[in-house]
Amino acid sequence: MVWTAHILSLFPEMFPGPLGHSLAGKGLEDGAWNLTVRDIRDFAIGKHRNVDDSPFGGGAGMVMRPDVLGPAIDAALAGSDNVTRVIYFSPRGRVMDQAFVRELSDGPGAVMVCGRFEGVDQRVLETRNVEEVSLGDFILSGGEIAALALLDAVVRLLPGVTGNRESLEEESFADGLLEYPHYTRPPVWEGRTVPEVLLSGHHEKIKEWRLRQSEELTKERRRDLWDRRKRNF
Incomplete structure (x- = not known):
């Protein structure tokens, strides 16, 4: 079983990004891990391909629609028989640490949702059992950089990626x-x-x-x- 990351993003061209120029990139070429990237806009609504809308109750910013993101997550999960874990990058989530990274590397992989705008509809997080994860106590424009950081941290622990296993210990x-x-x-x-x-x-x-x-x-x-x-x- 090869560890697999399924990325959902409005900017799929950001992947593998800098990872393609590192040991992670070589590991990807060698089949030590797999990466699939889906454009969330492929699941957009209407002729204008809307992925977001105004928040109920008012307030600043826009919110990603559940009828867009829900099907996107479902499609990513359907593309893998083993991956069931869904991660959404959010400043209110659990802060990543090495224990979390090692736990994730021991499994089959994950679906990683890179949000934008003000956030995503809460119903998606609840119905798809989404884990909220944070890179730290600061705000980014979207989840792509956090996803790249998590991928780099996880992939380097996988067999066949880092040559010197002793250095990892x-x-x-x-x-x-x-x-x-x-x-x-x-x-x-x-x-x-x-x-x-x-x-x-x-x-x-x-x-x-x-x-x-x-x-x-x-x-x-x-x-x-x-x-x-x-x-x-």
């Missing part, structure tokens, strides 16, 4: 900590030296040093992660 958030500092040649640069332990060849001491550095960085920069880690141990 040691990076930030893999064990609830930020990653330790890295150093390479030259050993002295602008008067700054590489920590001596990294030049010692003593693997156990290097491992201990890196763990201490990760812990200190996490306590200093992401107290929320540190407190969560303490609660879990």
Whole structure:
């Protein structure tokens, strides 16, 4: 079973976008994952191909119509026998983190809805069991950039995409900590030296040093992660 992303967007030409120039793009060419992109306007209403309308109750902006987005989601789900998960990118959704990314990468894939305008009709979210997911506490013009970010985060975890699997286990958030500092040649640069332990060849001491550095960085920069880690141990 190949992990598959079904993208619903008003701007399908944005995909695969920058992913096509990375390891994710090579993985896509090699069949490590699949990508299908559907234009939401293919399901538009009337001769003017409307996809949105004014919100009931008044207010600024426009809302994506349920009789457009609902059929678009249904068509995407029908195009895959295994994918049942539908994600809509919204600032009120769950904030993406590495745990969510790993969970998603372990499944068969997802339908990703890239909204525009003021939002989408709430009835679509309820009837299609849509998960709302947020890239962070800020507003984007649409969900496409968030979808690209989530795709990049997920695809790099899939077998056959990233060559060095060990690096995935040691990076930030893999064990609830930020990653330790890295150093390479030259050993002295602008008067700054590489920590001596990294030049010692003593693997156990290097491992201990890196763990201490990760812990200190996490306590200093992401107290929320540190407190969560303490609660879990």
